[in-house]
Amino acid sequence: HSEPEPAERRYRDLCRGGSGLHRQPHDAESARSAIRLPILIQEEAARGGRFSETPMEKREELYAGKAKSVYRTDNPERFVLVFRDDTSAFDGEKKEQLNRKGMVNNKFNAFIMEKLEAAGVPTHFEGLLSSTESLVKKLDMIPVECVVRNVSAGSLCSRLGVAEGQELNPPTYELFLKNDALHDPMVNESLAVSFGWAAADELEQMKSLTYRVNDVLKALFDEAGMLLVDYKLEFGRCEGKIVLGDEFSPDGCRIWDKETRKKMDKDRFRQGLGDVIETYEEVGRRLGIQFD
Numbered sequence: 001h002s003e004p005e006p007a008e009r010r011y012r013d014l015c016r017g018g019s020g021l022h023r024q025p026h027d028a029e030s031a032r033s034a035i036r037l038p039i040l041i042q043e044e045a046a047r048g049g050r051f052s053e054t055p056m057e058k059r060e061e062l063y064a065g066k067a068k069s070v071y072r073t074d075n076p077e078r079f080v081l082v083f084r085d086d087t088s089a090f091d092g093e094k095k096e097q098l099n100r101k102g103m104v105n106n107k108f109n110a111f112i113m114e115k116l117e118a119a120g121v122p123t124h125f126e127g128l129l130s131s132t133e134s135l136v137k138k139l140d141m142i143p144v145e146c147v148v149r150n151v152s153a154g155s156l157c158s159r160l161g162v163a164e165g166q167e168l169n170p171p172t173y174e175l176f177l178k179n180d181a182l183h184d185p186m187v188n189e190s191l192a193v194s195f196g197w198a199a200a201d202e203l204e205q206m207k208s209l210t211y212r213v214n215d216v217l218k219a220l221f222d223e224a225g226m227l228l229v230d231y232k233l234e235f236g237r238c239e240g241k242i243v244l245g246d247e248f249s250p251d252g253c254r255i256w257d258k259e260t261r262k263k264m265d266k267d268r269f270r271q272g273l274g275d276v277i278e279t280y281e282e283v284g285r286r287l288g289i290q291f292d
Contacts, residue, residue: 056135067105067251073135078126081134081247083109089270096269102132104280104291105249110134111289112217112248119216121209123244124236139236139245142198144187146210147174149230150218153254154267156230165261171214173207178234205242206235213244221255224286226264229254250280 057074066088071080083102088095106128113125126135149156152166175192176184192198198206210233221228231253234246246252250265257264264283268276281291 067101068247077138079136079138080129081136083132083134083247087251087266087269087276089266094270098269098277100277100291101280104277104284105247105251106132106134107289107291108249108280108284109247111284111287113244115220116213116216116244116248119212121212121216121244122238122241124238136245137238137243139238139243141234141236141245142202142206143178144192144197144203144206145176145178145184146206146233146235147176147230148172148210148214148233149174150214151227151229151254151256153229171211173210175203176232202235202237202242206233209233209235209242209244217248220287222258224283224288225258226283226286227256227258227261229256229265250283255283 056078058080059072059074062070062072062079067084067086069082069084071082073080083106085097085099085101086095087098087101110125110128113123117123117125124137124139126137129135149168149172152162152168153164156162156172157164175187175189177187177191177197178184189200189203192203193200213231213233214228217231218228231248233244233248235242236245237243253265254267255264256262263271263273264279266276268274268279284291
């Protein structure tokens with residue numbers, strides 16, 4: 001399994017609170033200097049759900065992945081997620097710097113996460129800090145990704161020998177183990193429970209939330225003249241609840257123009273179609289996202 005590929009697979013290791021949290025910082029200088037930032041965080045619902053400006057330290061870098069970096073803060077339950085301009089495909093074999101990508105994906109993700117929260121899907125997203133930074137909750141990540149496909153494309157076609165572009169009704173739902181070395185093999189609920197990756201009730205919640213996300217976003221993209229072809233989601237535990245983690249951007253899903261079937265996602269980079277970020281911005285503008 002290689003598509004849709006996650007934006008940052010190792011982010012889950014950091015959020016689990018396991019060995020990943022004890023990695024040496026990527027940049028020694030950033031580890032020595034704590035940066036005082038005014039961070040917008042949402043107050044508790046009892047205080048009206050307003051946003052307040054609260055001092056918080058952005059501390060050492062925990063990990064620099066293929067396209068994002070994760071930083072500690074002085075609150076052990078919050079991380080700063082930094083979206084960079086780096087782009088890669090095919091397990092890092094193809095790499096490039098794409099101007100504005102970090103900003104576009106950060107704002108795109110914020111928009112989608114807020115839409116999902118409003119629709120009753122709990123997420124780790126707390127708020128935008130800057131054009132390329134977001135504040136997120138620390139999650140105990142579940143090492144299984146959930147993939148929904150509304151239209152046949154990518155690895156589904158090569159795996160089953162079906163033609164690209166076939167509408168899937170009902171949408172398919174698949175689970176993949178998040179393991180780079182094994183190229184994210186397909187698994188099922190029985191394997192996930194037996195190996196202790198997730199409990200049966202957690203897997204049921206993940207499935208229910210994944211389909212809820214599909215209901216919300218499929219309609220959102222359709223209204224903007226686009227098809228949500230497929231996407232992957234990653235979930236974690238937070239205070240006993242299953243919460244959506246990672247990110248949702250054109251890097252981790254497939255989006256086509258509804259009329260022309262123009263590809264408007266990371267396949268433009270994978271397949272050398274060009275205008276990658278310009279197309280990401282077009283998707284965002286159709287949805288109502290302001291990038292500037």
